[in-house]
Amino acid sequence: MMADDDIIKGIKKTHERMENIFRRVFTDPLALSGRGVWMPTCDVYETDENIVILIEIAGIEKKELKITLEGNYLNIKGFRKDPSKKDGRRNYYYMELNFGPFERLVFIPCAIKAEDVTVEYEQGLLKIMLPKLNIGDKEEKVIEIE
Known part of the structure; x- marks a missing residue:
C-alpha cells in the first residue's frame, strides 16, 4: 500500500511540473520569444x-x-x-x-x-x-x- 502511495505522489508531482511548464510557455510572452527562462x-x-x-x-x-x-x-x-x-x-x-x-x-x-x-x-x-x-x-x- 505504501508503494502505491509513493507512485501516486510521484505522478502528481510530475503532473504539477508539466502544468507549470505549459503555463509558463503559454502565458509568458518571453518564453515564446526565447528571452524568458x-x-x-x-x-x-x-x-x-x-x-x-x-x-x-x-x-x-x-x-x-x-x-x-x-x-x-x-x-x-x-x-x-x-x-x-x-x-x-x-x-x-x-x-x-x-x-x-x-x-x-x-x-x-x-x-x-x-x-x-x-x-x-x-x-x-x-x-x-x-x-x-x-x-x-x-x-x-x-x-x-x-
Whole structure:
C-alpha cells in the first residue's frame, strides 16, 4: 500500500511540473520569444560509483546558482547577467546567447546518497556528482525461516 502511495505522489508531482511548464510557455510572452527562462545544455552519465551531471553555464557567478534535490529530481536554477546591457542601444547580427534566469530539471534514475553529493564549478562547467546508493550486498545471504 505504501508503494502505491509513493507512485501516486510521484505522478502528481510530475503532473504539477508539466502544468507549470505549459503555463509558463503559454502565458509568458518571453518564453515564446526565447528571452524568458532558458535551459542550459547538460550531459548526464553514470559511472560505477556516481551519477554525474555536467551543465554548461559559462559566465555565471557561483552566488547566482541554486541547486536543490527533491525526490528523484535535481533542480539547478541561476541567473546570467548580460554584460552588453551597459553598451546602450545595439543592433544585433546574431543573437544566440542566453541571459537572465535559467532552470534545468534533471531526473535522477536511481537512489543516491544525498548527503554525499559534491559540486565543482570550473571553466564554465558545473559538475555535480551524486554517489549511488548501493542497495543490497553482492554476497549471497542465507535467511533463516522462523
